[in-house]
Amino acid sequence: MGKIKYKKVDAFTNGNSLGNPAACLFLGEKKLSDEKMLQVGKEHSGFVSEVVFVNSSDIADCKLTYFSSECEVEFCGHGTIATMYEFIRNNPALMEKAEVKIETNRKGILSVYNELKKEDAVYITSPETKELELSVSKTEILSALEIDESVLDSTLPIDHIEAGLKTLIVPVKKLADEISIWPDEAKLKDFVLGNGMENILIFSMETEDKSSIAHTRVFAPKFGYLEDPATGSSNSAFARYMLKNNLWNGTPASLEQGGDDRVFNKVKIKEMNAAILFGGSATLKIEGDYFIG
Numbered sequence: 584m585g586k587i588k589y590k591k592v593d594a595f596t597n598g599n600s601l602g603n604p605a606a607c608l609f610l611g612e613k614k615l616s617d618e619k620m621l622q623v624g625k626e627h628s629g630f631v632s633e634v635v636f637v638n639s640s641d642i643a644d645c646k647l648t649y650f651s652s653e654c655e656v657e658f659c660g661h662g663t664i665a666t667m668y669e670f671i672r673n674n675p676a677l678m679e680k681a682e683v684k685i686e687t688n689r690k691g692i693l694s695v696y697n698e699l700k701k702e703d704a705v706y707i708t709s710p711e712t713k714e715l716e717l718s719v720s721k722t723e724i725l726s727a728l729e730i731d732e733s734v735l736d737s738t739l740p741i742d743h744i745e746a747g748l749k750t751l752i753v754p755v756k757k758l759a760d761e762i763s764i765w766p767d768e769a770k771l772k773d774f775v776l777g778n779g780m781e782n783i784l785i786f787s788m789e790t791e792d793k794s795s796i797a798h799t800r801v802f803a804p805k806f807g808y809l810e811d812p813a814t815g816s817s818n819s820a821f822a823r824y825m826l827k828n829n830l831w832n833g834t835p836a837s838l839e840q841g842g843d844d845r846v847f848n849k850v851k852i853k854e855m856n857a858a859i860l861f862g863g864s865a866t867l868k869i870e871g872d873y874f875i876g
Contacts, residue, residue: 585874585875586872586873586874586875587608587609587610587613587872587873587874587875588608588609588872588873589606589607589608589609589869589870589871589872589873590606590607590609590669590867590869590870591604591605591606591607591630591631591867591868591869591870592604592605592607592665592666592668592669592865592866592867592868593605593665593865593866593868594661594662594664594665594668594813594815594863594865595661595664595813595840595848595849595850595863595864595865596848596849596863596864596865596866597846597847597848597849597863597864598846599846600813600841600845600846600847600848600849601812601845601846601848602661602812602813602848602865602866603632603661603665603811603812603813603814603848604630604631604632604665604868605631605632605633605634605635605659605661605662605665605666606623606627606630606631606633606634606635607634607635607637607662607665607666607669607670608623608634608635608636608637608873609637609670610636610637610638611638611639612638612639613638614638615636615875617655619875620634620636620648620650620655621650621654621655623636623650623873623875624650624651624652624653625652627652628652628807629652632651632659632661632662632803632806632808632811633649633650633651633656633659633661633662633806634649634650634651634662635647635648635649635659635662635663635665635666636648636649636650637666637670640685640686642684642686642692643684643685643686643692644677644683644684644685645670645685645686646685646686646687646688647662647663647666647685647686647687647688648687648688649662649688651806651807652806652807653805653806653807654805654806655688655689656748656806657689657690657747657748658687658689658690658710658747658748658816659815659816660707660709660747660814660815660816660817660818660819660861661811661813661814661815663685663687663693663695663707663815664705664707664815664861664862664863664865665865667683667685667695667705667707668699668704668705668864668865669865669867671683671695671697671699671705672699677697678697678699678700680697681696681697682694682695682696682697683695683696683697685707687710690710690747691710693707693708693709693710694707694708695707695708696708696860696862698862702851702862702864703864704851704862704863704864705862705863705865706851706853706860706861706862707815707860707861707862708858708859708860709746709747709815709816709819709822709858709859709860709861710745710746710747710816710819711746712744712745712746712819712820712823712859713744713745713746714742714743714744715743715744715745715749715779716743717741717742717743717751718743718778718779719751719774719778721735721741723774723778724741724751724753727766727770727771727774727783728753728764728766728771728783728785729764729765729766729767729770730755730760730764734755734756734757734760734764735753735754735755735756736754736755736756736787736788737756738754739754739828739830740754740828741753741754742824742827743780744820744821744823744824745820746816746817746819746820746822746823746859747815747816747819747820748781748782748816748817748820749779749780749781749782750780750781750782750783750784750801750816750817750820750821751780751782751783751784752784752785752786752820752821752824753783753784753785753786754785754786754787754788755785755786755787756787757787757789758787758789758790758791758798760787761785761786761787761789761798761800762798762800762841762842762843763842763843764785764800764842765809765842766802766809768804768808768809769804771783771802771804771809772804772805775804775805776805780805781803781805781806782801782802782803782805782811782814782816782817783801783802783803784799784800784801784802784814784817784818784820784821785799785800785802786798786799786800786821788830790839791839791847792837792839792847794837795836795837795838795839795849796825796830796831796836796837796838797821797825797830797838797839798838798839798840798847799814799817799818799821799838799839799840799850800840800841800842801814801817801818801840810842812840812841812842812845812848813840813841813848813849813850813863814840814850815850815861818838818840818850818852818861819852819859819861821838822852822854822859822861823859826854831852833853833854834853834854835851835852835853836851836852836853837849837850837851837852838850838851838852848863849863849864850862850863851863
């Protein structure tokens with residue numbers, strides 16, 4: 584296979600925040616087997632959350648396939664933001680397009696909206712949201728997260744929504760409590776895998792930055808790490824949750840994300856034609872060639 588154009592890009596960066604890192608391999612017409620892509624994912628364990636493989640497409644502007652160090656990922660929001668921010672920014676023809684089409688390996692064709700000149704951001708249509716059955720008890724959820732029931736916001740429901748990834752959504756009353764929750768990764772992974780989930784999003788309607796409408800955190804032990812520091816798919820599920828519970832009216836808004844170990848990242852959301860869009864900025868950190876045997 585030889586050398587492949589490579590970039591490490593941090594998505595959803597905001598000021599001094601570190602965002603969420605993704606590795607982007609620009610393959611063009613070259614093909615990699617699932618085994619090779621998983622191997623590259625494993626080589627990136629502890630360095631980035633996911634690797635995005637970018638191929639040419641006959642039906643869109645490009646095709647994206649996502650792998651973590653554990654498995655293929657059906658959809659990766661932050662990886663898509665990181666990849667398309669760089670892909671559009673460095674393609675003069677795409678920079679003139681307001682809408683770019685991407686083919687995803689598992690979720691079909693999605694739209695990317697180019698707001699680089701206006702906002703230094705790209706937005707992506709989330710995969711279709713689905714209401715999922717909540718098959719676990721509150722007691723089981725509290726045990727998995729290692730929190731007391733008094734921490735929950737009892738005025739809001741726990742829900743299970745898919746927007747690319749199956750996300751359990753859990754309301755927490757106070758921001759100080761929400762940012763300091765640190766469950767055991769192995770225990771949480773068993774809970775997620777045993778109950779048909781992929782991510783767990785906890786949130787508080789209290790925020791540090793008053794321009795944000797909520798604060799979120801996403802736990803993703805299925806994919807080989809405890810916390811995803813900035814996410815598109817799970818925040819898209821949360822956006823649907825907010826619409827459903829009259830917490831947001833669909834107008835452009837920002838979510839802050841992260842635990843008490845980091846500067847909070849920023850994820851932008853808006854509703855357009857009944858679809859959820861998520862977006863943000865990105866920062867290129869490494870550029871070069873990746874060698875694959």
